[in-house]
Structure formats: structure tokens, C-alpha cells
Amino acid sequence: MRELRSGPARLLVVDDNKVNRLLLTRSLEVQGHSVASAENGRVALEMLRRESFDLLLLDMEMPEMDGFQVLEQLVNDRQLHDLPVIVTSSLEGIDNVVRCIELGAEDYLSKPVNPVLLKARIGASLEKKHLRDQQKELVRRFATPEVAQDLQNSGFSLGGKRVHASVMFSDIRDFTALAESQPPEETIELLNTYYALMFDAINSHGGVVTLMMGDGLMSVFGAPMPLPDHGASAVRAAQEMVEMIDLFNLERNGAGKPPINIGIGIASGEMVAGYTGTHERATYTCIGNTVNLAARLETHTKVVHRAILVDQATRSALSERFAVEPLGPVPFKGKAAAVDVFSVDPGQS
Amino acid sequence: MMSAATIDQATFTALQEMTGVEFALELVDTFLQEAPGMLDDLRHALTAQDADKFRRAAHSLKSNSNTFGALALGAMARELEIAGVARVRESGGQPLEALAQEYARVAAALTALRHA
Numbered sequence: 001m002r003e004l005r006s007g008p009a010r011l012l013v014v015d016d017n018k019v020n021r022l023l024l025t026r027s028l029e030v031q032g033h034s035v036a037s038a039e040n041g042r043v044a045l046e047m048l049r050r051e052s053f054d055l056l057l058l059d060m061e062m063p064e065m066d067g068f069q070v071l072e073q074l075v076n077d078r079q080l081h082d083l084p085v086i087v088t089s090s091l092e093g094i095d096n097v098v099r100c101i102e103l104g105a106e107d108y109l110s111k112p113v114n115p116v117l118l119k120a121r122i123g124a125s126l127e128k129k130h131l132r133d134q135q136k137e138l139v140r141r142f143a144t145p146e147v148a149q150d151l152q153n154s155g156f157s158l159g160g161k162r163v164h165a166s167v168m169f170s171d172i173r174d175f176t177a178l179a180e181s182q183p184p185e186e187t188i189e190l191l192n193t194y195y196a197l198m199f200d201a202i203n204s205h206g207g208v209v210t211l212m213m214g215d216g217l218m219s220v221f222g223a224p225m226p227l228p229d230h231g232a233s234a235v236r237a238a239q240e241m242v243e244m245i246d247l248f249n250l251e252r253n254g255a256g257k258p259p260i261n262i263g264i265g266i267a268s269g270e271m272v273a274g275y276t277g278t279h280e281r282a283t284y285t286c287i288g289n290t291v292n293l294a295a296r297l298e299t300h301t302k303v304v305h306r307a308i309l310v311d312q313a314t315r316s317a318l319s320e321r322f323a324v325e326p327l328g329p330v331p332f333k334g335k336a337a338a339v340d341v342f343s344v345d346p347g348q349s
Numbered sequence: 350m351m352s353a354a355t356i357d358q359a360t361f362t363a364l365q366e367m368t369g370v371e372f373a374l375e376l377v378d379t380f381l382q383e384a385p386g387m388l389d390d391l392r393h394a395l396t397a398q399d400a401d402k403f404r405r406a407a408h409s410l411k412s413n414s415n416t417f418g419a420l421a422l423g424a425m426a427r428e429l430e431i432a433g434v435a436r437v438r439e440s441g442g443q444p445l446e447a448l449a450q451e452y453a454r455v456a457a458a459l460t461a462l463r464h465a
Contacts, residue, residue: 017409019380023416026368026376061408090412092431112416115367 231317265297
């Protein structure tokens with residue numbers, strides 16, 4: 001089992017019985033954890049709302065507020081509903097154990113607690129919490145607060161689902177040449193500004209950035225939360241991105257720097273979306289032909305010298321107000337039939 | 350009833366190994382301070398027919414008894430917890446007296462261990 005990563009874990013032991021409380025606290029301290037204790041559920045909740053804990057060890061039979069009531073409160077508390085709970089009790093009846101698990105307890109240890117089992121279960125719980133914290137941090141950086149909340153509520157369940165959505169690929173043209181012609185600090189600074197502008201445009205139209213690679217970005221509109229007009233939203237985001245880059249170029253021009261240009265490809269349709277990865281590192285992503293097509297369209301912007309290219313499905317989702325020019329069928333690598341490609345005027349909608 | 354050891358030596362030794370000898374003895378003191386209160390709670394709950402209080406006191410006593418290896422006492426407390434206050438009342442409170450007598454033996458055995 002992995003050793004503790006960032007100092008000792010902070011645990012809260014709740015038990016109304018003094019012998020049990022002292023014994024469990026001692027066992028956990030011997031295992032290297034930092035432990036606080038409370039004598040009933042009410043006191044425990046006060047402490048949980050005041051201080052930060054990694055894990056709760058909860059007795060069930062308690063006066064004032066019993067363990068079931070604590071579990072109910074935790075489930076409905078936004079700040080605390082991710083806190084792992086191990087029930088330590090000697091409840092009679094399997095139905096009581098089932099009720100604990102149904103109320104969100106992660107594990108159940110009967111008293112007297114076996115120290116080897118205790119160590120193993122705590123290790124597993126802390127490991128799971130660490131993974132969840134990592135995912136939350138990842139999502140917080142990449143997605144809007146609403147999407148992040150939605151992902152958190154759904155519990156980051158691994159395994160995908162089929163969704164209808166729009167995928168966008170974008171990158172800076174000739175970025176490698178530009179990067180090689182200027183000092184590295186300047187390249188990183190340019191990328192930081194670029195990312196800030198692009199994330200803002202994407203998020204403000206309901207998109208989620210799922211991948212960053214060098215100067216390239218992949219974003220999805222319509223997953224993990226459905227977006228009724230995902231095609232039009234993606235195109236509006238693309239237009240805003242181009243507009244942002246134009247403004248940014250004015251600034252660069254004033255500083256005597258060359259302009260940058262971006263290319264954006266958008267495709268819409270069915271795809272598989274979900275969490276993928278290992279227990280060390282997981283990410284939200286989309287997979288399918290629609291995703292491949294969006295990547296091909298982005299590459300094709302360099303061939304036809306247009307900023308925004310979309311497929312037929314995305315084009316169909318756009319109202320008359322968008323200025324769209326059909327570029328005819330293009331035979332893409334890996335596609336059996338040629339694909340109809342449309343260029344969207346960045347400046348009109 | 351077959352007479353088992355008042356304190357199961359293997360359980361008590363395991364407790365000492367887990368927590369350290371000194372801590373285990375301090376824990377014995379805590380139990381000897383707390384247990385009479387649990388017995389009082391049982392008696393009062395029986396008189397007042399307070400089912401929750403009765404169950405909780407029996408539950409605490411069961412759990413603590415098992416911690417120190419007082420397995421017979423733990424089993425008797427468990428029977429009270431499962432039976433509930435009404436059924437113990439029907440039997441005239443006799444199980445409670447038996448429990449108090451077993452506790453007296455446990456307390457004596459633990460005190461002896463404490464000063465060994």
C-alpha cells in the first residue's frame with residue numbers, strides 16, 4: 001500500500017463511548033494519522049464545518065444525533081458530501097449495515113475494530129479521496145463551475161455514455177516556427193495569454209476544454225451536460241475566439257510583434273463521452289468519428305486558408321444569420337467518402 | 350452455563366500489543382470509571398421503560414466488554430440489547446442482576462491485571 005503522500009491524514013473519530021473513542025484514536029495515531037474526536041454527531045458536524053478532515057470514522061448508536069442522522073446531513077451538504085465515511089459500530093442486524101451503505105458510507109468495520117482491517121480500509125478510503133480531489137482540481141481548471149458541479153454530483157463515474165455534441169479543435173498556425181524564433185519565456189507568456197482568451201470564449205458558450213496539447217485545444221459542447229444548440233454554440237465560440245485573437249494581434253502589433261492566426265475545426269454528431277484513465281490520472285474525453293472529423297477539419301483550415309471550418313451536421317444547426325460558404329466535398333484521410341466542408345465567416349452571426 | 354474465563358487473555362494481550370501496555374492499562378481505568386454509569390443507565394432505563402436509553406447502554410457495555418476480552422459480559426450485554434427493555438421487564442429484570450454480577454467479576458479481574 002502507498003504511504004502517506006503529503007503529511008499525515010487528518011481523521012475525525014466520532015463515538016459517544018469514551019473507551020471506544022480513546023481506543024480508536026490511539027489505534028489511528030499509532031498508524032501515523034492526526035486524529036481529533038467528538039462525542040456525538042452534533043459536535044462532529046460542527047467540527048467538520050469548521051475544520052478540514054480527510055476521513056470520518058463514525059459510530060452509529062449515539063445520543064443527541066446518531067450516526068444515521070450524521071450520514072443524512074453529509075449526503076445533503078455540498079461541502080461535505082464527498083467526505084469518505086467509515087462506519088465503526090457493533091450494530092445488530094444486517095439491515096442497519098445496509099442502511100449505512102445506502103446513506104453513502106464507504107465502508108463498515110465492526111467493533112472491536114481489527115487494527116489490520118482498519119489500516120487497510122483507511123488506506124483504501126484515503127486513496128479514493130486523493131483520486132477524487134485530483135479529478136475535482138482537474139475539472140475546476142478545465143470546465144465552467146456549472147459543469148464542474150455536475151461532474152462532481154455524478155460522482156465522476158468511469159465509463160462512457162453516448163451523447164450528441166459538437167467537438168472543436170483549434171490551434172495556432174505555424175506556432176512551432178514562431179516558438180523557435182523567440183525566447184522561450186516569450187513563448188510561454190504568449191501561450192498563457194492565448195489559453196486565457198480561448199478558455200474564456202469556449203466556457204462562455206457552454207464548452208468544456210478536454211485536452212490541451214502545445215498550442216492545440218480540444219473542446220466539447222453538449223457534454224457532460226446536454227446543450228440544446230451545441231452546434232451554434234460551438235460556432236459562436238469559434239467566432240469569439242477569432243475576434244479575441246484579432247484584438248490580441250492589435251496589441252502585439254503595437255509591441256512590434258508578428259500577428260498570430262488560429263484555425264478551428266468543428267464537427268457535430270454522436271460520440272462516446274466519459275471519464276477515462278487510471279487511478280493515478282483520469283480525464284474527461286470524447287471519442288468517435290465526429291471527433292476525428294473535427295480534427296481533420298482543423299488541419300484543413302491551413303490548406304484552404306480559412307479560420308473556421310465545419311461539417312454538414314454543424315452547418316445544418318446554424319441559422320440564416322451565419323455567413324456560410326460551401327467549399328464542396330473534400331476526401332479526408334481515413335474517410336471512405338468525401339466530406340462536405342463549409343467555411344463560416346468569423347465576423348458575422 | 351459453562352464458566353469461561355472472565356477475561357480472554359488472548360484478546361487482552363492483543364489489545365496491549367496494539368495500543369502499548371501503558372495505554373491499555375489507562376483504558377482499563379477508563380472502563381472501570383465508565384461501566385458503573387452504564388449499569389446505572391440500564392437500571393434507570395428499565396424502570397422508566399426507556400427503550401432507546403436501554404439499548405444504547407447495553408450496546409456500549411457489549412462493545413467495551415469485547416474490547417477487553419470480557420466475552421461473557423459482552424454476550425450478556427448483547428442479549429439485553431437484542432431483547433430490549435420490554436422483554437427484560439417481563440422477565441422481572443433478572444438478566445440485569447446476572448449482568449451486574451458478571452460485571453463485578455470482570456472488574457475484579459481487570460483490577461488484578463491492572464496491578465499485576
